[in-house]
Amino acid sequence: EDQVTQSPEALRLQEGESSSLNCSYTVSGLRGLFWYRQDPGKGPEFLFTLYSAGEEKEKERLKATLTKKESFLHITAPKPEDSATYLCAVPYLDMDSNYQLIWGAGTKLIIKP
C-alpha cells in the first residue's frame, strides 16, 4: 500500500539550532516528492519538488534531499519565522488513471527565539 510517513510529529528548536525533518515513502514508481509549508489557519504553500535520488533543492535556510526511500528537509540556523508545519506528499495513479497526492501528517516545527 502506498504510504507517506513524516517524523517527528513535532520538533522544538532554539533559534540557530539546525536539524532535519524526515519524510519516508512507499510508492512504486516515484513521480516526484513535494514539500509544502503550512502556517496556522492557512493553506499549504509549495516549497520544493524532487524527482530523483540524489537531487537537492535549496531555498534560504531550507534544503531538501531525496533518496530512494525518503526525503529530508534540512533547516540550517532557523529563525522564529520558520515555525510552521511542513508537509510532504507523493503522487500516485488512482483507479481512474488520474494522479492524486498522498500526504504525510506533517511535522510541526517550533523555533524559539
Add this chain to the structure above:
Amino acid sequence: SQTIHQWPATLVQPVGSPLSLECTVEGTSNPNLYWYRQAAGRGLQLLFYSVGIGQISSEVPQNLSASRPQDRQFILSSKKLLLSDSGFYLCAWSTGLTNYGYTFGSGTRLTVV
C-alpha cells in the same frame, strides 16, 4: 497569474443546517479541482476531485457532496451538517502532475455546534 479564492474563512453552523463552501480559480482553464479536509495531527484527506465540468469523483463516503457548475468553480455542500463535519476545509487546483503539485486556497475553518 493564477489565483484561487475560497470563502468563507470561518464558519460556525448548527447541527442539521446546510453547508455551502465555494472555491473559484482565476488565470487558468480546465484545472483539476480538489476538496480536502484536514484534521488536527492528521494528513490531508481528499474528499472530492473534479477533472471537468460536472465530473465529480468522491474518495470517501460521507455527509458531503461536491459540484462543479462552471470550469473554474467548485462547491462543497451538505444538506444536514453533523458534528463530525467540523474541520479545516481546503480547496486546491492543478493542471495535472506539475512541478508545483497543487495550489491551495486559504481554507475554511468549519465548526459545527
